Amino acid sequence: MxxxxxxxxxxxxxxxxxxxxxxxxxxxxxxxxxxxxxxxxxxxxxxxxxxxxxxxxxxxxxxxxxxxxxxxxxxxxxxxxxxxxxxxxxxxxxxxxxxxxxxxxxxxxxxxxxxxxxxxxxxxxxxxxxxxxxxxxxxxxxxxxxxxxxxxxEEKLMDAATVLGACGTAYALRYIRASMQAGIEIGFDSQTALAIAAQTAKGAAQMLLEEKIHPEQLIDRVTTPQGCTIVGLNEMEHQGFSSSLIKGIKTSLQKIKE
CATH class of the missing domain: 3.40.50.720 (NAD(P)-binding Rossmann-like Domain)
Known part of the structure; x- marks a missing residue:
C-alpha cells in the first residue's frame, strides 16, 4: 500500500x-x-x-x-x-x-x-x-x-485507550527509572542498573503476553514464604504503589475529557 x-x-x-x-x-x-x-x-x-x-x-x-x-x-x-x-x-x-x-x-x-x-x-x-x-x-x-x-x-473507549496505551508508555518508563535509581542505591552503576531494570520489565511483559494469565499468577511464582520479594511488594503497597498508579491513570483520563 x-x-x-x-x-x-x-x-x-x-x-x-x-x-x-x-x-x-x-x-x-x-x-x-x-x-x-x-x-x-x-x-x-x-x-x-x-x-x-x-x-x-x-x-x-x-x-x-x-x-x-x-x-x-x-x-x-x-x-x-x-x-x-x-x-x-x-x-x-x-x-x-x-x-x-x-x-x-x-x-x-x-x-x-x-x-x-x-x-x-x-x-x-x-x-x-x-x-x-x-x-x-x-x-x-x-x-x-x-x-x-x-x-x-468501541470508539467510546478511545480516550481511555490514549491513557492506558499511549500515556502508559511514560508510566512504564517512570517505573523503570525508579527501579534504576533503587539499583544505584543498592550498589550498581547507572548503566548496569538501567540494563537490569529495563530487561526485567520487558521479560515480565513478555511472560504476560505469551501465557495470557493474570499478573498475580506470575507474581506467585516469584514470591516465596518469608522471602525478600513479598516484603518488598508489601512495602510498596503500604506506600501506595498500586493506588497512586490507578489514580494517575484516572487523572489523565479526566484531563482528556475536560
Missing part, C-alpha cells in the same frame, strides 16, 4: 519508521511544514515532504498524526483529493463522526491510538471503526498487527 502520514511529530515519525522496518511492500510518505528535523527518514526509504497534498493522489491510506486544533485546516486542505481513500486518525478527542462531516462522508474513517513503541514493532494500537467501514478497517488492523498488537475497541 501507499501510506501517507500527515504530521511529522514524534508519533508520525514513529509510525513511519515502524512501517518501513517491519512491513514489506508498503511505500510511506510523511509530511511536515518544516522538514529539516525529519529529512533523515529518507535514508529509510521514507518520502518526506513539506506539502500535505504531495503524492496524496497515490495514497491508499492517509494517517493523521496532527494536533486536534489542526484537524479542520488539514481536512479542508486535503478533502478534494482523497475521495474513496481510507482516513486513519490518531488524533486524540476527535470522533469518527466529526471527521466524516468535514470530508462529507466520502471516505472510510478508522480511529487508532498507537504509542511511540511502534517504531520498534511493539505498540499496543487500539482501533475503532463503524461497521460500514469494516472491509477497509481490516486492512488497517492487518497493518498495525505487524507493529505490535492491534485490539479492536
Amino acid at each position: 501507499n501510506i501517507h502520514i500527515i504530521g511529522g511529530g514524534n508519533l508520525g515519525v514513529a509510525i513511519a519508521l515502524g512501517i518501513s522496518k517491519y512491513t514489506k511492500e508498503n511505500q510511506v510518505t510523511i509530511t511536515r511544514r518544516n522538514t529539516e528535523s525529519i529529512i533523515y527518514l529518507e535514508k529509510n526509504g521514507i518520502q518526506v515532504s513539506s506539502v500535505n497534498t504531495n503524492g496524496i493522489d497515490e495514497a491508499d491510506i492517509i494517517i493523521l498524526t496532527i494536533k486536534p486544533y489542526q484537524v479542520d485546516h488539514v481536512l479542508e486542505e486535503i478533502a478534494s483529493k482523497i475521495e474513496g481513500k481510507t482516513v486513519v486518525s490518531a488524533v486524540s478527542g476527535v470522533s469518527i463522526e466529526a471527521i466524516q462531516k468535514k470530508i462529507k462522508n466520502n471516505n472510510a474513517v478508522v480511529r487508532i491510538m498507537p504509542n511511540i513503541a511502534i517504531q520498534f514493532g511493539e505498540s499496543a494500537t487500539c482501533i475503532a471503526f463503524e461497521e460500514k467501514d469494516k472491509k477497509e478497517a481490516e486492512k488497517v488492523i492487518s497493518l498495525f498487527q505487524k507493529l505490535g498488537t492491534a485490539p479492536v475497541i
